[in-house]
Amino acid sequence: MELLLVLVLGLLYSAGVYLILRRSMVKLLLGIMLLGHGTNILIFVVGKITKGHPPVIDETYKVFQEIYADPIPQALILTAIVISFGLTSFAIVLLKRVYALVDSDDLDNLNTPEEEDI
Known part of the structure; x- marks a missing residue:
């Protein structure tokens, strides 16, 4: 199970870095997500995966x-x-506002x- 999660972790990190390097604002946001x-899965894998055992220890x-x-x-x-x-919802609203002002992604x-026409 841990090997599968490590492979998924590598896939998420590589896809995230690839999307961050694109020129689109939406792809940048998807890459950050x-x-x-991927970081959440990394923390999960580092914390050891135990099946059927609760995180509560009898006193x-x-x-x-x-x-x-x-x-x-x-x-x-x-x-x-x-x-x-919260970060994603804020970024979506911000990207929508930037797109409305600039008319480009x-x-x-x-x-x-825009003053380069002189």
Whole structure:
């Protein structure tokens, strides 16, 4: 299972970097989203995957006797999901406003001033 998640992680990172290097604002946003999802999977893989074991340890145990799920990476991933949702919604509104002003999706049109016709 971990090998599959590592392969998915590599695919998400490579697709995210590829989309970030494109000239479109929408592809830039999609690339950032893919990198965020890849990072969430990375945190999930680092936190060890345990199937059927809760992240709660009985208080009577003095020493950990079984494999248990680490709750810290799970909490970090939930926080990252909420933050990425807020960032994505803000970026969509911002991209819509920029598109309305510039009438283009190309990032190179944002850098060139319109006074070059002189």
